[in-house]
Amino acid sequence: MSIENLNFEETDDLDEIIELADENQTGKERFEHYRFVADAGQSPLRIDKFLVNRIENASRNKIQEAASAGCLLANGNTVKASYKVKPGDVITIEMTWPPREIEIIPEDIPLDIVYEDDQLIVVNKVPGMVVHPGYGNYSGTLVNALAWHLKDLPLFQSKDPRPGLVHRIDKDTSGLLVVAKTEQAKTHLAKQFFNKTSTRTYQAIVWGTVKDEQGTIKGNIGRSLRDRKQMTVFTDDTMGKPAVTHYKVLERLGYVTLLECRLETGRTHQIRVHLKHIGHTLFNDERYGGNQILKGTTFTKYRQFVKNCFSLLPRQALHAKTLGFEHPTTGKFMEFDTPLPDDMTNVIDKWRNYIAGREAE
Structure with a gap:
C-alpha cells in the first residue's frame, strides 16, 4: 500500500456514493462521477478488480456496494460487480447529483487547540462538527476551520479536501485529533496510524x-x-x-x-x-x-x-x-x-x- 493510501484506512472515496445513492434511480437524471476506458490489450477482468486500482482509496467491498446501488455502468448499461471488463469498454460511475469540485474555503471557526508546533496541531473537536468537507457538508467543517488557522501553510492552500488529516472521528463524536502541518509530518503520522503504533x-x-x-x-x-x-x-x-x-x-x-x-x-x-x-x-x-x-x-x-x-x-x-x-x-x-x-x-x-x-x- 502506498503512503498516499495510508490516510483514512477506515474510509474511501466511494463512501458518499454508497451512503447517498438512491435505492431506485430509474427515471432520474444521472451525472458521471468517474470514467475509465479499458485498453485494447485488456484481458477479461471483473469490474470490481478493474476499478480498485483506478479509484484512489477504493476497496472491492465499496465497489461491490456501488454496483448493488446501481451506480456502475459498462458502455452505458448497469452491470453487476462480477461483470468482466473487455478491451475498449467504457466504465462509468454515475449518480443522481452532479459532481462538485470541493474548494476548501477558510472559515473563522473557533478551535479548541490542545497543542501546536511547527509540525502538527492537536485539537479537541466539538460534537456536531464534521471533520472534512464532502457531499452535503461543504462548509463549517474542521478542515474549513484549520484552513483559516493555518492559511499561510502550503499544505492548506491545496485543493485536497483532507489536508493534513491522518485519522478522523465521527461528526457527533467529540475529542482529540492530530493534524499534520507539513507533508513530512503527514507521512510520518499516517504510517503510525497504519502500523497501529499510535x-x-x-x-x-x-x-x-x-x-x-x-x-x-x-x-x-x-x-x-x-x-x-x-x-x-x-x-x-x-x-x-x-x-x-x-x-x-x-x-x-x-x-x-x-x-x-x-x-x-x-x-x-x-x-x-x-x-x-x-x-x-x-x-x-x-x-x-x-x-x-x-x-x-x-x-x-x-x-x-x-x-x-x-x-x-x-x-x-x-x-x-x-x-x-x-x-x-x-x-x-x-x-x-x-x-x-x-x-x-x-x-x-x-x-x-x-x-x-x-x-x-
Missing part, C-alpha cells in the same frame, strides 16, 4: 450492565448489506475488514455503563458497531438504535428521566479522550488527554443521582 482511548456510555470488567471484541466490520448507512460485524472473514476493540468498565450506573475503549484498528463506526454487536449499544446513538430505551423499567417516571438524558446529550455518548503518537521530527512519544465534555458529564451525574435515589427508596 494509541487512542475513548470513553463511552452504553446501554446495559456490561458483565465482564474488561474484554476484547474482534470481528470484521463492513457496510451492512441491509442498510448501507450502517456498518456491521461479519462472521464471514472474507467480508469487511479486521477490527479489534479492547474495553474496560469504568463505572456501573444501573441500566447504563461507562466504558473505556482502546482501539487497535480504525474502522468506520468501529466502537459503535462492536459494542452493539455484544449487546451494549451506545447511549443515544440514533443510527444504531441507542436513542430508544433499551434497558430499564416501563414506569413513566423512568421514561421521562431517559428522555431528559437524551435532551442533555443529543448525540451518541462517545468521546475520544486520549491520543498518543511519536513526534515526526523529535521522535518523542507524546500523549494527550482531554476531559469529558459537559454533555456527557451531566448525563453521568444524572445517572449517579438516579441510582442513589433508587437505592435510598
Whole structure:
C-alpha cells in the first residue's frame, strides 16, 4: 500500500456514493462521477478488480456496494460487480447529483487547540462538527476551520479536501485529533496510524450492565448489506475488514455503563458497531438504535428521566479522550488527554443521582 493510501484506512472515496445513492434511480437524471476506458490489450477482468486500482482509496467491498446501488455502468448499461471488463469498454460511475469540485474555503471557526508546533496541531473537536468537507457538508467543517488557522501553510492552500488529516472521528463524536502541518509530518503520522503504533482511548456510555470488567471484541466490520448507512460485524472473514476493540468498565450506573475503549484498528463506526454487536449499544446513538430505551423499567417516571438524558446529550455518548503518537521530527512519544465534555458529564451525574435515589427508596 502506498503512503498516499495510508490516510483514512477506515474510509474511501466511494463512501458518499454508497451512503447517498438512491435505492431506485430509474427515471432520474444521472451525472458521471468517474470514467475509465479499458485498453485494447485488456484481458477479461471483473469490474470490481478493474476499478480498485483506478479509484484512489477504493476497496472491492465499496465497489461491490456501488454496483448493488446501481451506480456502475459498462458502455452505458448497469452491470453487476462480477461483470468482466473487455478491451475498449467504457466504465462509468454515475449518480443522481452532479459532481462538485470541493474548494476548501477558510472559515473563522473557533478551535479548541490542545497543542501546536511547527509540525502538527492537536485539537479537541466539538460534537456536531464534521471533520472534512464532502457531499452535503461543504462548509463549517474542521478542515474549513484549520484552513483559516493555518492559511499561510502550503499544505492548506491545496485543493485536497483532507489536508493534513491522518485519522478522523465521527461528526457527533467529540475529542482529540492530530493534524499534520507539513507533508513530512503527514507521512510520518499516517504510517503510525497504519502500523497501529499510535494509541487512542475513548470513553463511552452504553446501554446495559456490561458483565465482564474488561474484554476484547474482534470481528470484521463492513457496510451492512441491509442498510448501507450502517456498518456491521461479519462472521464471514472474507467480508469487511479486521477490527479489534479492547474495553474496560469504568463505572456501573444501573441500566447504563461507562466504558473505556482502546482501539487497535480504525474502522468506520468501529466502537459503535462492536459494542452493539455484544449487546451494549451506545447511549443515544440514533443510527444504531441507542436513542430508544433499551434497558430499564416501563414506569413513566423512568421514561421521562431517559428522555431528559437524551435532551442533555443529543448525540451518541462517545468521546475520544486520549491520543498518543511519536513526534515526526523529535521522535518523542507524546500523549494527550482531554476531559469529558459537559454533555456527557451531566448525563453521568444524572445517572449517579438516579441510582442513589433508587437505592435510598
